[in-house]
Amino acid sequence: MKGFAPLFKKEIREQLKLYRLVIVLGVFLLFGLTSPLTLKYLPEIMKLAGDQGMSIQLPIPTAAQSLASYAGDIGQIGALVAVLIAMGCIANELKSGTAIMTLSKPVSRGAFVSAKLLAVSLTFLVSMVIASLVCFGYTVWLIQGAAVWPFVRLNLLLALFLIFCLAVTMLFSSLYKSSLAAGGLALSVIVSQGIISAIPIVGKYMPGKLLDWGTNLLTGSDKTYWWAFGITIIAIGACVYFSQRFLKNRDL
């Protein structure tokens, strides 16, 4: 991992200079704010819309609903944002030639890839922490009755899933000089595993099950998906390994 420290420092600066942190935080904050607000004020908005001869009975909003709605949005839109942010991470450097400038120095490919993954993961983690604090605060303020620890554990599972999305995207980004190709393939892998996760027997091994686990925590269900948890961690490690192998074996 020679050269990791300067590469990581550069990647962190890049997250700020290229407004990646601002973009991810902005998107996550939007969901953090709108989930409790929508749930709380939707009945009143519908009342203001007037009686159009129909009567719609909305259930009284609960804190679990608000937090689950936030988690659902982050799980889906967050995955898309992860693909968009990470798809050019390596591909753009290969295309522009900055990868050659950096890798002609005594730095390992492993350090090059892992510094990128760690930095962009930190961007997502920081954004998630802030957005989840806002979401939790609004939920407690507007709806009340939110439990802290299930929500914290839900966020950790969400974060792991998003890091998986980033790692998969980065793997394809090291394979192709086109960031669009990398993003498209990563998205198809993420969507495919999401579909498979709904299939009995094999579904429990898919990283997408982490999102179900998180929702279970909010509803008080004991159902866990440890296989999915372990496989996600292994998949992240495998993505980093193969990404640096691809960079070693390919002509730049």
Add this chain to the structure above:
Amino acid sequence: MTAIRTQGLSKYYGTVKALDNLNLEVPENAVFGFLGPNGAGKTTTVKLLTGFAHPTAGEAWVAGGKVGEVNLALQSKIGLLPDVPAFYDWMSGREFLHFVGELHGLEQNEIKKRTEELLELVELKKAGNRRTGGYSRGMRQRLGIAQALINRPKVLFLDEPTSALDPLGHREVLNLVLRLRENTTIFMSSHNLSDIERVCDMVGIVNKGQLITVSTVEALQKKYARSIFELEFMEDATPFVESLKNIPWLAEPAIITGNGAPMVRLRAVDIDRARKELPRIISESGLTLTRYELTLPSIEDIFVEIMTSGDKQ
């Protein structure tokens, strides 16, 4: 000592032979010019020698280390200026050099010192705090050279180092190469013939992936010497040129009218005899001689001759 050695180095892309069986030895502290037209295999060779392309066959050694799968020890001994140097646009030139110094594991004090030295050397001190995204092509080329030098490399690879430079920048880069030759072996690829002639001790000519010839610049000039004499007179030399046509050891005498004064150009079939007897014949002609020169071919002349004849050593 040999700084660069290759043995049967080849790179094929399908049926296209980008480089075929390159056998080359470059001595330490030489400035080696790798000359060839576009698409000849110059950049492929640089990429193979710096480990950024994998050879189809053959081996290479640079600065005593074998070029192979990511050799970090070797990378700390080399410097590379790619054909199109690229930078992180959001970084300033100074920040980029600092970053490169850190990648080489230099101490912070050393990095600061080297950064300022190199910015001075490539005349980017004033623009050092500007973002590289706003640099001109020439400035990017000069910053590219600076970053390749930060670790005081034993072997420096310059791929088309003057390609994007204006005449002044062009001259500065060549002067820089001349200054660096004392401590560094320089492998410089170019299709600019005058650059190679000006700074290189040795030259290799490559075409269609094959090394055509490798030699010192002087030896190449001697080998391809065409024994051309150029003479200038104060008077009209037409009758004199007519008289030369009857001499069997001279050929193609003609009056050339270029931008300057008319001159007589002729080729010696027997160079030794021409050297001895031509001054006497001129003296007997009664003309007033103002210039007498036995010209050596330029690298450009040799290059064109090799490319057109397909000569292979």
